[in-house]
Amino acid sequence: MPEMHKLAKSDEMAHYLSNRTSLGLYPPKNWPNLLQRAYKQVAPKGFNYVTTTMCGSCAVEGAMKYAFMAHAANSRGGIEVMPTEEELSSCMMNQLPGTPQKAILSLKNGFHGTLLGSLSATRYGSIRKVDIPAFDWPMAEPPAYRYPLEDNEEFNKQTEKDSLDDIAAKIKEWRDEKGMEVVAVIMEPIQSAGGDHQISSDYANKLRKMTKEMGIYMIIDEVHTGVAATGKFWAHEWWDLESPPDLVTFSKKFQASGFFYSDELKQAIPFRQFNTWMGDPVRTLIAAEQNDIIMKDNLIDAANTSGAYFKSQLEELARNYPEMMANVRGRGLCLAFDIRDLETRTKMIAQLMHNGVNSPVCGVSTIRARPCLYWTPGHTDVYISILEKTIKQCM
């Protein structure tokens, strides 16, 4: 991108690169402008606040910490009420009452990061979890969708209901049997690493209603799904939630990392969430420019248009090779399909690479398409012809 190259050579960038700031104490002069362009310009509906971090796992853990702090503030009588002396001294020993026994619920196959807190909520990729201590937090079953969605409505309604029931049951079990309050549910709009399954609007609205009734928070982890690829800037915007989630995390494609939080989650006591860097002006400047480009070039609309053609071509291929590929799914340029088994997928990935296409995978036997936002029907035609050739070679 010529704009990015120009930005990289700019005096403002040179300034941030050669003077690393402690952002929480000494924000750069242009910070209000950067906040506007990088974060407010694209904030999900209902969000007036953002906290920036250094990486995606940090974003998730920051969101978790805000949920824990807000939950405690509520039971204490408000965000201005200082913790008691007993709470402040006991927390230094990691003991009650200052250090609470509280939990975050996540869904099976969800992926939320690999630091010790976020890894406790991650439920995909055992080789990253094994041997590492974790919090005793509950895991619930996600909907196990069947595709195509339109041919499996009854089954999918039931699997969504089962998932919501399981979430409610796990929250109750942890409270009644372990004495541990669940303060938040964290989930991805698309279980990405876990197999590219998109949560439906009906499910998400029911879950939002349930969390509201229970007085717990809803954290939407958009580290993987954010930034236009689904055909909305944020994937969860597809849900048209009656009331917005409480926290939304971002990183990866966003270039900068952090989380948006609702007015209710705001903190009043200083230094509760504080560290040396508190995010990165360099990455914020890049995010600001990227957002400007996305708006100027209408890349969200483009993702919808070119994604619709791409999906239709994948569906046609699936119809022509039903013994090889199935379950084409997704929105915009966040598409995926299943290969008949893991062995065939492994073979296909190697052959695709040989034929010039580097393909990401997820779930058990899924291949993802995650092209860049400038993807056109022309690119689709090239990809589909290579994919078809590869299928024939691997049949």
Added chain:
Amino acid sequence: MPEMHKLAKSDEMAHYLSNRTSLGLYPPKNWPNLLQRAYKQVAPKGFNYVTTTMCGSCAVEGAMKYAFMAHAANSRGGIEVMPTEEELSSCMMNQLPGTPQKAILSLKNGFHGTLLGSLSATRYGSIRKVDIPAFDWPMAEPPAYRYPLEDNEEFNKQTEKDSLDDIAAKIKEWRDEKGMEVVAVIMEPIQSAGGDHQISSDYANKLRKMTKEMGIYMIIDEVHTGVAATGKFWAHEWWDLESPPDLVTFSKKFQASGFFYSDELKQAIPFRQFNTWMGDPVRTLIAAEQNDIIMKDNLIDAANTSGAYFKSQLEELARNYPEMMANVRGRGLCLAFDIRDLETRTKMIAQLMHNGVNSPVCGVSTIRARPCLYWTPGHTDVYISILEKTIKQCM
């Protein structure tokens, strides 16, 4: 720094800025050169390996994860031995045996970060810990040094012995009473946030011997203390350890973040510690340049020379105003002194700011000096005269 400005405008920097890489999968072509200049050039004695991260808390948690993984690999029979199916499935539920009940021991007043795992080891700053769940890990007493060190040798020997005894007792208590193995001790060479107390070489060597005998790891957290300011590149080099620590973390002044680890801690199974960014080529490039500058300008020697003069002037001031300041301590340009009480310090910090000096604080009533590496005796004279003026104004 003209070199930094030139670097910021370089084509290599522009490339890293406009093409954010997934470093674990697609390292840039120049990565071996950067690894050499940024990390190997300054690796502490005994370290051949480094893993890069995005921030200091991530560095600490990465080091903790390596300690947990190595501990598990040892009991499994080696790093090539795959975890069992039972371990791999149980860890997805955060349950034994895949998710172990193991602990990291840290010292009272130690500061190791603010994410959920690192915060469990942090024992300073209750407002950051309160309301956040933490692992039930042990805390031991650090040495409670009296100053000047040379006048309190007997007391200080005893407080060091008490601290080592307490560490041994806590490890035993956690194992025998909670069934929880401590796999590592984490400590700072200088308890920085906790009041600027430098651990002695004798204490560190005894602790190293003790951890070796117990078969547990020693993590030296140099996030705050690294990069030449103490008069060695790494503060723990002052200890002349008979055998090096197992892990050393870095961030802050280093510009890039991560941890060094010994050959014994190496992992063999891929993707055990893996995430999207795995560190930052932009910050690595800056760290490389910074290291080159530190070596070229002999800034380590300079920190010793100008630090010795600075310390002598602080000591003279303490002799002249014994009712106001005491306990001048530190090495190189990592210096500190105590003000008679918190109230006076608060007054002095405001007055220092009024007189043109922004002063960091730590501990209970400590003021720190943390000048840049180009600090000269001339700067010292300016600082001392302002400090003396401020003392008189606040008496």
